[in-house]
Amino acid sequence: QKEVEQDPGPLSVPEGAIVSLNCTYSNSAFQYFMWYRQYSRKGPELLMYTYSSGNKEDGRFTAQVDKSSKYISLFIRDSQPSDSATYLCAAFGGSQGNLIFGKGTKLSVKP
Amino acid sequence: DGGITQSPKYLFRKEGQNVTLSCEQNLNHDAMYWYRQDPGQGLRLIYYSQIVNDFQKGDIAEGYSVSREKKESFPLTVTSAQKNPTAFYLCASTPAGNQPQHFGDGTRLSIL
Numbered sequence: 001q002k003e004v005e006q007d008p009g010p011l012s013v014p015e016g017a018i019v020s021l022n023c024t025y026s027n028s029a030f031q032y033f034m035w036y037r038q039y040s041r042k043g044p045e046l047l048m049y050t051y052s053s054g055n056k057e058d059g060r061f062t063a064q065v066d067k068s069s070k071y072i073s074l075f076i077r078d079s080q081p082s083d084s085a086t087y088l089c090a091a092f093g094g095s096q097g098n099l100i101f102g103k104g105t106k107l108s109v110k111p
Numbered sequence: 112d113g114g115i116t117q118s119p120k121y122l123f124r125k126e127g128q129n130v131t132l133s134c135e136q137n138l139n140h141d142a143m144y145w146y147r148q149d150p151g152q153g154l155r156l157i158y159y160s161q162i163v164n165d166f167q168k169g170d171i172a173e174g175y176s177v178s179r180e181k182k183e184s185f186p187l188t189v190t191s192a193q194k195n196p197t198a199f200y201l202c203a204s205t206p207a208g209n210q211p212q213h214f215g216d217g218t219r220l221s222i223l
Binding site for chain 2: 006008031032034036041042043044045046049051088092098099101102103104
């Protein structure tokens with residue numbers, strides 16, 4: 001079993017829809033969780049960074065971590081065509097290990 | 112502006128040739144990383160360095176080499192021993208501690 005699992009999609013939604021992107025992880029030592037957005041032919045850009053369980057909101061983006069079920073989510077409200085990209089979840093346990101990435105979910109928001 | 116600069120953006124390698132990918136950061140970050148990204152495979156760690164003059168192998172180090180002579184520079188050499196080098200290579204850095212990694216815009220390496 002991979003340490004961080006992510007459905008690769010692709011996921012296609014109409015403009016204005018609420019998008020839910022999800023990952024599961026297997027290592028209970030993971031404490032730090034990230035979401036990156038990657039446009040085609042570009043490097044990943046950090047969107048959200050959370051520690052332990054809970055929610056974090058930044059504009060139209062909300063990151064949610066449920067450590068009891070080892071589940072991490074990213075919600076995008078009022079999705080825009082400019083949100084079309086690949087979204088990567090990532091996790092690590094702090095100073096004990098390296099960052100582990102999911103394979104990414106490709107999102108397309110249609111006008 | 113602070114950031115991570117990777118060069119070149121595109122690189123072509125001939126059979127039996129070694130090529131070097133450049134990664135420079137002006138963020139004053141201690142740790143630097145090299146990843147390989149293939150379609151459908153996600154990011155895989157090649158090498159990382161926590162401090163100058165020290166580096167460790169990642170999950171797929173075979174056929175690659177690195178050096179860390181300066182804090183701001185972490186070049187990656189793809190050697191002729193790497194039989195399938197075609198991929199998108201990403202460099203990242205982070206300050207010490209439990210901080211997220213920041214990425215450059217990558218180098219796409221192809222075989223001629």
